Amino acid sequence: MTTERLFDIVNDPMRTDVRSPGRLGLEQILDAYQRDPDFASMVTRWERVPAVAPRLAPFPVWLDERIVRTLRGRGIHALYSHQAQALEAAHARKHTVVVTPTASGKTLCYDLPVLHEIAKDPSARALFIFPTKALAQDQLAELERLSTEMEIELKTYTYDGDTPPQARAAIRSAGHVVITNPDMLHTGILPHHTKWVKLFESLRYVVLDELHMYRGVFGSNVANVLRRLRRICAFYGSHPTFICTSATIANPVELARRHVEEDVVLIDESGAPRGEKVLVFVRPPVVNASLGIRRSALLTGRDIAATLLASGVQTICFTRTRVQTELLLTYLRSRFPQPQWPSDLVRGYRGGYLPSERRAIERGLRDGSVRGVVSTNALELGIDIGALQAAVLVGYPGTVASTLQQMGRAGRRGELAVAFLVATSSPTDQYVIEHPDFVLGRPPEQGLVNPDNLHVLVGHLKCAAFELPFDRAERFGTEDTPGVLSYLDEQGILHEAGGRYHWSDQAFPAEAMSLRTASNDNVVIIDTTAGRTRVIGEVDRFAAPVLVHEQAIYLHESRQFQVERLDWPSGKAYVSEVKVDHYTDAGLSVRIRVLDSFASEGVAKRSGRERFGRAHGEVLVTALATVYKKLTMYTHENVGWGKITLPEQELQTTSYWLSLAADATPGWPRERVEVALAGLGDLLHGLAPLFLMCDPHDLGLAVEVRSPHTERPTVYLFDMTPGGVGFSERLFRATDALLERAREHLAACDCESGCPSCVGPAYAIGHDVKASVAELLA
Amino acid sequence: MELRERLARVAAARAVLREVEGRTWKGSGSNGTGSADGEEDLPLRGMHVKRHQIDDETHASPSEGPGRRRERDARSAPFTTSEERHDLRELGLEIVGLTPPDPLTLAHLGLRGEPPRRWEDVVFLDTETTGLSGGTGTYVFLLGTARIEGGELVLRQHLLQDLGAEREFVGAIHKELEAFRACASYNGKAFDLPILRTRVVLALRGELNVDETHLDLLHPARRLWRDRFGSTTLRQLEASILDEPRGNDDVAGALIPDRYFHWLRLRDQRIIEPVLRHNARDVISLVRIADRVARAVMDARSGRVPDHARAALALARIFERHGEAEPAYRCYESAYVEGDSTIRVRAALPYTRALERRGEIDRAIAMLETLLGLDIGTPSWREQGESRLRRLMRVRWRKQALATAS
Numbered sequence A: 001m002t003t004e005r006l007f008d009i010v011n012d013p014m015r016t017d018v019r020s021p022g023r024l025g026l027e028q029i030l031d032a033y034q035r036d037p038d039f040a041s042m043v044t045r046w047e048r049v050p051a052v053a054p055r056l057a058p059f060p061v062w063l064d065e066r067i068v069r070t071l072r073g074r075g076i077h078a079l080y081s082h083q084a085q086a087l088e089a090a091h092a093r094k095h096t097v098v099v100t101p102t103a104s105g106k107t108l109c110y111d112l113p114v115l116h117e118i119a120k121d122p123s124a125r126a127l128f129i130f131p132t133k134a135l136a137q138d139q140l141a142e143l144e145r146l147s148t149e150m151e152i153e154l155k156t157y158t159y160d161g162d163t164p165p166q167a168r169a170a171i172r173s174a175g176h177v178v179i180t181n182p183d184m185l186h187t188g189i190l191p192h193h194t195k196w197v198k199l200f201e202s203l204r205y206v207v208l209d210e211l212h213m214y215r216g217v218f219g220s221n222v223a224n225v226l227r228r229l230r231r232i233c234a235f236y237g238s239h240p241t242f243i244c245t246s247a248t249i250a251n252p253v254e255l256a257r258r259h260v261e262e263d264v265v266l267i268d269e270s271g272a273p274r275g276e277k278v279l280v281f282v283r284p285p286v287v288n289a290s291l292g293i294r295r296s297a298l299l300t301g302r303d304i305a306a307t308l309l310a311s312g313v314q315t316i317c318f319t320r321t322r323v324q325t326e327l328l329l330t331y332l333r334s335r336f337p338q339p340q341w342p343s344d345l346v347r348g349y350r351g352g353y354l355p356s357e358r359r360a361i362e363r364g365l366r367d368g369s370v371r372g373v374v375s376t377n378a379l380e381l382g383i384d385i386g387a388l389q390a391a392v393l394v395g396y397p398g399t400v401a402s403t404l405q406q407m408g409r410a411g412r413r414g415e416l417a418v419a420f421l422v423a424t425s426s427p428t429d430q431y432v433i434e435h436p437d438f439v440l441g442r443p444p445e446q447g448l449v450n451p452d453n454l455h456v457l458v459g460h461l462k463c464a465a466f467e468l469p470f471d472r473a474e475r476f477g478t479e480d481t482p483g484v485l486s487y488l489d490e491q492g493i494l495h496e497a498g499g500r501y502h503w504s505d506q507a508f509p510a511e512a513m514s515l516r517t518a519s520n521d522n523v524v525i526i527d528t529t530a531g532r533t534r535v536i537g538e539v540d541r542f543a544a545p546v547l548v549h550e551q552a553i554y555l556h557e558s559r560q561f562q563v564e565r566l567d568w569p570s571g572k573a574y575v576s577e578v579k580v581d582h583y584t585d586a587g588l589s590v591r592i593r594v595l596d597s598f599a600s601e602g603v604a605k606r607s608g609r610e611r612f613g614r615a616h617g618e619v620l621v622t623a624l625a626t627v628y629k630k631l632t633m634y635t636h637e638n639v640g641w642g643k644i645t646l647p648e649q650e651l652q653t654t655s656y657w658l659s660l661a662a663d664a665t666p667g668w669p670r671e672r673v674e675v676a677l678a679g680l681g682d683l684l685h686g687l688a689p690l691f692l693m694c695d696p697h698d699l700g701l702a703v704e705v706r707s708p709h710t711e712r713p714t715v716y717l718f719d720m721t722p723g724g725v726g727f728s729e730r731l732f733r734a735t736d737a738l739l740e741r742a743r744e745h746l747a748a749c750d751c752e753s754g755c756p757s758c759v760g761p762a763y764a765i766g767h768d769v770k771a772s773v774a775e776l777l778a
Numbered sequence B: 001m002e003l004r005e006r007l008a009r010v011a012a013a014r015a016v017l018r019e020v021e022g023r024t025w026k027g028s029g030s031n032g033t034g035s036a037d038g039e040e041d042l043p044l045r046g047m048h049v050k051r052h053q054i055d056d057e058t059h060a061s062p063s064e065g066p067g068r069r070r071e072r073d074a075r076s077a078p079f080t081t082s083e084e085r086h087d088l089r090e091l092g093l094e095i096v097g098l099t100p101p102d103p104l105t106l107a108h109l110g111l112r113g114e115p116p117r118r119w120e121d122v123v124f125l126d127t128e129t130t131g132l133s134g135g136t137g138t139y140v141f142l143l144g145t146a147r148i149e150g151g152e153l154v155l156r157q158h159l160l161q162d163l164g165a166e167r168e169f170v171g172a173i174h175k176e177l178e179a180f181r182a183c184a185s186y187n188g189k190a191f192d193l194p195i196l197r198t199r200v201v202l203a204l205r206g207e208l209n210v211d212e213t214h215l216d217l218l219h220p221a222r223r224l225w226r227d228r229f230g231s232t233t234l235r236q237l238e239a240s241i242l243d244e245p246r247g248n249d250d251v252a253g254a255l256i257p258d259r260y261f262h263w264l265r266l267r268d269q270r271i272i273e274p275v276l277r278h279n280a281r282d283v284i285s286l287v288r289i290a291d292r293v294a295r296a297v298m299d300a301r302s303g304r305v306p307d308h309a310r311a312a313l314a315l316a317r318i319f320e321r322h323g324e325a326e327p328a329y330r331c332y333e334s335a336y337v338e339g340d341s342t343i344r345v346r347a348a349l350p351y352t353r354a355l356e357r358r359g360e361i362d363r364a365i366a367m368l369e370t371l372l373g374l375d376i377g378t379p380s381w382r383e384q385g386e387s388r389l390r391r392l393m394r395v396r397w398r399k400q401a402l403a404t405a406s
């Protein structure tokens, strides 16, 4: 990653050019695509981004001469401007956040200050925190290479779940740089800080790489882990400087401040050069107008990737899920049969592969022996796979930041590169593909965290008390710290003595707490047709009672499956393929009770009418799936029903709500209000993730024709995380923009009366749904 | 909403979610409810048992009790120290405190570094802690030590009176422990000492230097007795080696942390008393087990080899490791003679080595031939046995050749 342009060109024999493209060069392929009317009709934007020249800055005069010598030896005679800025800021002990594109040499921004510090003072220590273990491995290798070349005595170790117990003692006392992840910091290092005295006494730098990953629940947890870290540092008398790096988001400084809780310097002007690049936005055509179904993004993506690979263009494909990765891999391999093509022409890469397998693929990508790879977002982060020529994104990755990072995998070295984004029929994808500027312009997404969410904070406050007793006046995030402490004292979890609160429970609190969301705790769908057992997909657990209750018809890749058995406790739905002329529709009775309203106000009038009121606050959501209906395809007649017996789910969280004012639906019959409200709910729920850097599943939807709280028809969008991570407040503030986007999206949607990409299918909600929602928003 | 109410809701929401879904909140942590259950029935149980114990003690005159007990109690003191003295022979000791410590015996017990010359330099210890998982939030609240002093066993217990006074408490026990050349424990290497070390760092920012001189009796006890009794918990050894099973009034180790927390809140001596007794018993058993281990070693060395084959084999290995060829040989022999075929297979190869060292090549060859003829042992063992046999044959041949030549 640090081996950027200058390394590559001057002094890196490993990075000789990718094998020269075969039959057709990339230029010709793109040309052919532009001339092909079928392809051109799918393209919503063809953007050519010109090359950018580097901006360089001299090495700081204070920089250790061994470092300078080594860099010169590698052919680097200057730094990129952002690297030099980062170096100066870190050297001046200012917390820093560096926001520059993929492959701009971010790693040197923190490697160099740390190397310099340890070169000057061998007792100095640094802690590198990476969101995943794989990233840590990569960093270890790079830092070791650098320090060896520089002849600086520097011991770098990774400390994670894979570190053998025999090695741990040496790492604790001798490691200059300890590379770890937040989870290990949380359960393995902080609660045992007395074994890390040397590290904490002399901790100068903490590196937080991929800061944008620390958002949502995970980020809120990590922010609290960092509070604990700083508390322990203070106990041992150190005050480390934080160096953060982040992908492009709208609020890097705010996010960094939430984590560091002190002033942070922003460095966001990249001095790195960029090659010429073509970005293509592709929307597969509608194949079933009645159901509003488009051609599969996966198949369209396969065709593009196959064309590129057949011409020798080294290509990376990104999919959104593991299952899709496997599917696309299978599709592509069947396009390149042996023996005409080498067996490992295309490789798969995702979590769940063995580390050695992954390393081999990474090497293959770097040296050009692997020509194609299909990956989940596992390869989006800074794992060193060198430069590829083309990237094919199957489905919008969910955030602009991810999109840019994935697209950035193509084209690092001053040659022409291309990235395709192929949209699925989900509302978010359709919005993005219809509005490419959403990706190409300034990012609208905020990395949101809410470290003071009591659900999150109390858990960490317990961990903190386990680590060191609390002084009565001490603050841990919230102003209310003394209140929380005395509450825990009453509960017997803490014990006050001598003016301090001591941990007084035999449990080890960190062990019982995971930093990650429960979002990967999905219900897995297992196809058992003809004696197979094959995972074909997964659904969110909150949605599972509706989608995969027993007897439900589950659609997958345009095929019908019936759920034969749902093993609720272990999260498995067993299905088999069927050919029937009906589908199922389950009713979910969601009840929402407002516990506390934090703020509420009217939405600016439009066309002289007051239509909406907005608010956000704390709610209690209960959801119960009760019955399902069997409806015929196309005619949607009710031909039967059944009961669903699954447990009710309860969730205490924060919610945003939008209520219709009396003027919004003048004289409308109740049924029409119901239909319009349901459609509006679907539309807003589909678009809200565009602002929040979240997955649609992170946000729940409920509508009430007459809310007991607002006494008006109301749409609720609530945070699926207990306690909330800040989505509702952000939506409250962004209401105008959200409604504006909804209006645009509805007007641009090709469908006649409502489809899954906008307000939901008209046949299921009501024939006038699209028109009614349009009138509400007009 | 009121903070208090919100916190209660947080706790409730977690409980509900955990129940309903059984998985959403991996991260609930331990909340008050878990320990609250224990708290409710704990004091009652404690009171019944204890009342009668305390009465016993109050009425007992010093000479009638198992030991003479003195207590230095100060209400406001950060910790209290109590002391009782025991007659060594009444405790059934034969070696500890009575015959000078033998360096090799101590080495057999796992001691590294320079051995102490007097039993007075060894401290036996056992801690009671506020949790079993380690980490910086686990406090040591009770340290029980035993030492030999003036021909008596002196048992001391330091009890932390409140968590806020930890610094003084740890300072005092740190000082007490540092005065000794060696310390002995049961499973202390893995449990008591790491926790003590953590407390010393936290409270004093200091270090505890007992590593090199630490005797962990768990390991020799395991070598000697695991095969015979299955488990080698201190509890098990009391029953099987000392023949004094612990009664029903003994408080279970898992309940000790909650009992201490409970005592901190209620300050009723009847709650903590059983914990003190439990700890005292642990420390004394520790000394007596050490005595038994030492006795087994001394006996074997002086020719009284245990007739229990597995113990003999364990001792044989210890002797061999420390270069005492003669007792090693005798123990191997005993293991071989008394053992069943499994033990014989395990003892055979080292036993031939011992025989060879003594020059008894013929016996070694005869034994191996017999064993291999029985068609027992694993293929890899048989392979080793056969190669050993071939080597011994060559040695014998060479010896004979030399004898003929001269």
Ligand SMILES: [Zn+2]
Residues within 6 Å of the ligand: A749, A750, A751, A752, A754, A755, A756, A757, A758, A759
């Ligand atoms: Zn539509």
